[in-house]
Amino acid sequence: MRVSGLSSISGVPVATIKYYLREGLLHRGATTSPNQARYDDTHVRRLRLIRSLVEVGGLPIATVRDVLAAVDDPDTPVHAMLGKAVYAITADTDDDQDDHHDRAVAEVEAMLARNGWHVSEHAPARRSAASVLARMHRLGQERFTAKLDDYARAAERIAEADLAPVADLQDRGDRAEAALVGTVLGDALLAALRRMAQESFSAKHFPPTTDRE
Amino acid sequence: MRVSGLSSISGVPVATIKYYLREGLLHRGATTSPNQARYDDTHVRRLRLIRSLVEVGGLPIATVRDVLAAVDDPDTPVHAMLGKAVYAITADTDDDQDDHHDRAVAEVEAMLARNGWHVSEHAPARRSAASVLARMHRLGQERFTAKLDDYARAAERIAEADLAPVADLQDRGDRAEAALVGTVLGDALLAALRRMAQESFSAKHFPPTTDRE
DNA sequence: GCATGTGGATACTGTAACTATCCGATAGTG
DNA sequence: CACTATCGGATAGTTACAGTATCCACATGC
Structure with missing residues (x-):
């Protein structure tokens, strides 16, 4: 697969993919010729992860680079990587x-x-x-x-629900990525649940008369 | 109090205060002369609110203007105002x-x-x-x-803790502001508590040997 | 064999959030 | 009352970020 394929699968414009490559957020494809490279599904996955961290988590591109570098580096302990992400968030x-x-x-x-x-x-x-x-x-x-x-x-209670499944993962990379996604996207999910719970609670305990039009 | 006083109390640069006035985030002071105005503690409060929404909530300035306009408008029901804020967040x-x-x-x-x-x-x-x-x-x-x-x-449980105290407030403006702050800053507070709970839970159930260096 | 697409470098654009400068007018000091 | 600092308000400029766009020599595949 080449850039255009990666672009159409992921929905990310080619120019933006090149930008991420340039900035070191995305690993380069396997070069088959001086100006030809092949991309695989690791690139698709990584691209999805990048977009989630950027669009949902609101992390700056430079931070995403650092965090992903920590995810990829086998010498960085998972908790250190998460610390980086959390500090950035x-x-x-x-x-x-x-x-x-x-x-x-x-x-x-x-x-x-x-x-x-x-x-x-x-x-x-x-x-x-x-x-x-x-x-x-x-x-x-x-x-x-x-x-x-x-x-x-x-x-x-939330932390308990967060950690139990992550502990089961064997591979360090999987665990790091799971922790990262759980932390960043988890915040957004919890915020949405909180809103819905508020709405539901409010409807149940304050019947829609005065306050709720 | 004039801009410089407002600036030194709030820590917001004069140029930025002028910018907020221009953009309609901050109400104008009472003009005493064609080019002289007095600001009071409503301006200080509003400025603090603006900075919290921007710095903690990450809301764009244009959104803050709309949300604050809804807070100030007595005809906007509180839940509509919150919907606006929530949608923006x-x-x-x-x-x-x-x-x-x-x-x-x-x-x-x-x-x-x-x-x-x-x-x-x-x-x-x-x-x-x-x-x-x-x-x-x-x-x-x-x-x-x-x-x-x-x-x-x-x-x-969170929603319950959120709503009970807000319901006690009588004044519509107070209630709107409380709901706004609770929603926006509350998310940030909860995220921080979640991180600490994770760390604590992790230390308790996964003794710091392999994973935690 | 030739239009289409490629990797890579460089330059440009758009937006958001300030920040700086300028202005004529006023406020407070001595 | 003079005078300097400060004021409000308008306008223009700056910075940072996140892309976009253009260009190029070269590859691919019909």
């Missing part, structure tokens, strides 16, 4: 280092302790959670503090 | 209309039926969930189908 929302931030950090720590979670001191998710919580406080939305444990318990 | 990941997509749609419908959820036929979250699920299938990640109910039950 999580916008580094500059924390303002004010009272709200300090309070948010303390609340996250208290929540971890209450629930018996063991999370690295330097996990980006810690900073991220505290940063978002601090923003909520600054916006006058204090109610999340009280609900943190409810969210945490839900997150626990 | 959820990238319209073009569904490829193939077998995978059809199957994903069916799986989402089955899940809704099994859990007794009442969700509008045209809810964007439906399309979004199906679209993400279809992508997972195309990537060879089938395990999510089996886990859909686990995720759904977690989403139910």
